[in-house]
Amino acid sequence: AREIHLTRYPEGKPTLDIFETVERDLPAPKEGEVLAETLYLSVDPYMRGRMRPDVKSYIPPFALDEPLDGGAVGRVLESKVDGFAPGDLVVAQGGLGWRSHGVVPAGALRKIDPSLAPPSAFLGVLGMPGLTAWAGLTQLIRPKAGETLYVSGAAGAVGSLVCQLGKQKGLRVIGSAGTKEKRDWLVREARCDAAVGYKEHDAASLTTALRDLAPKGIDGYFENVGGMQLEAVLNCINDRGRIALCGLISQYNATEAPAGPSNFANLLTRQVLMEGFIVTRFMDRTEEFLSEVAPLVAAGRVKHEETVYEGLDRAPAAFVGLFEGTNTGKMVVKVAE
Numbered sequence: 001a002r003e004i005h006l007t008r009y010p011e012g013k014p015t016l017d018i019f020e021t022v023e024r025d026l027p028a029p030k031e032g033e034v035l036a037e038t039l040y041l042s043v044d045p046y047m048r049g050r051m052r053p054d055v056k057s058y059i060p061p062f063a064l065d066e067p068l069d070g071g072a073v074g075r076v077l078e079s080k081v082d083g084f085a086p087g088d089l090v091v092a093q094g095g096l097g098w099r100s101h102g103v104v105p106a107g108a109l110r111k112i113d114p115s116l117a118p119p120s121a122f123l124g125v126l127g128m129p130g131l132t133a134w135a136g137l138t139q140l141i142r143p144k145a146g147e148t149l150y151v152s153g154a155a156g157a158v159g160s161l162v163c164q165l166g167k168q169k170g171l172r173v174i175g176s177a178g179t180k181e182k183r184d185w186l187v188r189e190a191r192c193d194a195a196v197g198y199k200e201h202d203a204a205s206l207t208t209a210l211r212d213l214a215p216k217g218i219d220g221y222f223e224n225v226g227g228m229q230l231e232a233v234l235n236c237i238n239d240r241g242r243i244a245l246c247g248l249i250s251q252y253n254a255t256e257a258p259a260g261p262s263n264f265a266n267l268l269t270r271q272v273l274m275e276g277f278i279v280t281r282f283m284d285r286t287e288e289f290l291s292e293v294a295p296l297v298a299a300g301r302v303k304h305e306e307t308v309y310e311g312l313d314r315a316p317a318a319f320v321g322l323f324e325g326t327n328t329g330k331m332v333v334k335v336a337e
C-alpha cells in the first residue's frame, strides 16, 4: 500500500514538506476485518487539531511516521466480516484514509448505497460534514421560518449544506466566503439571500454590512470560523439568538492565543445561547439525517459541490488548500476509479 505519513508537526500553517509518501506491505485481514482499496479520501480541517501533540482534545494526535487517517470511501477486496463481500462500496471512519489500501475493522465500516449519490458524496453532503450541518442547524439553532441565519465558511462542505437547509426551512440566509466566485455560487446555486466577504472587513465594517443585509437582526449563527466574524455577529444578534459553535478555522494555525470577542457581554444581555458541539454526539441520528437530506440531494434540491484533487500524492496539497480556501464545497482526493 502507499501511505501518507506525517514526518513532523507543523508550526502555523501546514506546509507540504511535513508529509511523506511511504510504501508498506499490508498484513492479510484477520477475522472481523476487510482489505479495501481507497477510491476517495477526505481531508478535513479537524485534522489540523490532530497535528498538535501538546493540546488535549476529543481525539488523540496523529503519530509521526505512521499513516495519517480519516474518512474514506473504498471498495472491499477481501472480507472476513459477515455482510461485507468483495466489490462492496463502503465508507470507513478510519483505517483507509490517506492511503491506497487498508485493513479496516468492521466497526469502522458502513456500506453505502450508490443509488443515492456518487460515492464521494458519502464523505461530504451525505457523510460526516452533512451530519454536522444538519445537527448544528436542526438540533442546536432550531430555527423557525422567517428567522435570519448567518453562516460563516458558507461555501465549504458544512456551510453549504447549512445554507441550503436553512432555505428549505424558510429562513433568510446570509453566508460569508473568501472569494467572489464562492459568493456568486452561494447566491446563484445555494439560493442564499445574500453573501458577504470577510477578507475586506474588520469587525466594525462587517457589523455595518450585516445590519444592512439582516435588517431584522440575526437569530441564528452557524459558526465555522471565529475571530472577527463572531464579534460582528454578537453586535447584530437578536435577543434569545442561538449560536451553534461548530468550528473556529481562523484559529487552527494560530501560534499565539487568539483574542476573545470584546463584546462577549452581549451573550449575557441579549440572553444568547451559544453551544459547542462535536458531530460524534449525533452519530446515532444518522438515519434521521439521511432520511431528511438524501431525498433532497437525489431530487437536486440540495447542491453538493466538490473540489477534487487527483491522486493520493495530492492529499497533502488538498489538506493545505483547506486553509487557503482552494475548495468550494467538500474537498476530496480521488485515489482510484
Ligand code: NDP
Residues within 6 Å of the ligand: 044, 045, 046, 128, 129, 132, 153, 154, 155, 156, 157, 158, 159, 176, 177, 178, 179, 182, 198, 224, 225, 245, 246, 247, 248, 249, 250, 251, 277, 278, 279, 280, 321, 322, 323, 324, 325, 326, 327, 328, 329, 330, 331
Ligand atoms: P470547508 O469545506 O469549509 O473548508 C475550509 C474553508 O474554510 C476554506 O475553504 C476557506 O474558505 C475557509 N477558511 C480557511 N481559513 C480561513 C480563515 N482564516 N478565515 C476564514 N475562513 C477560512 O471545511 P468543512 O466544511 O469541513 O469545515 C468547516 C468548519 O466546521 C471547520 O471549522 C471545521 O473544523 C468544522 N467542523 C466541525 C465539526 C464538529 O464536529 N464540530 C465537524 C466538521 C467540521 P474561504 O474561501 O471562505 O476562506
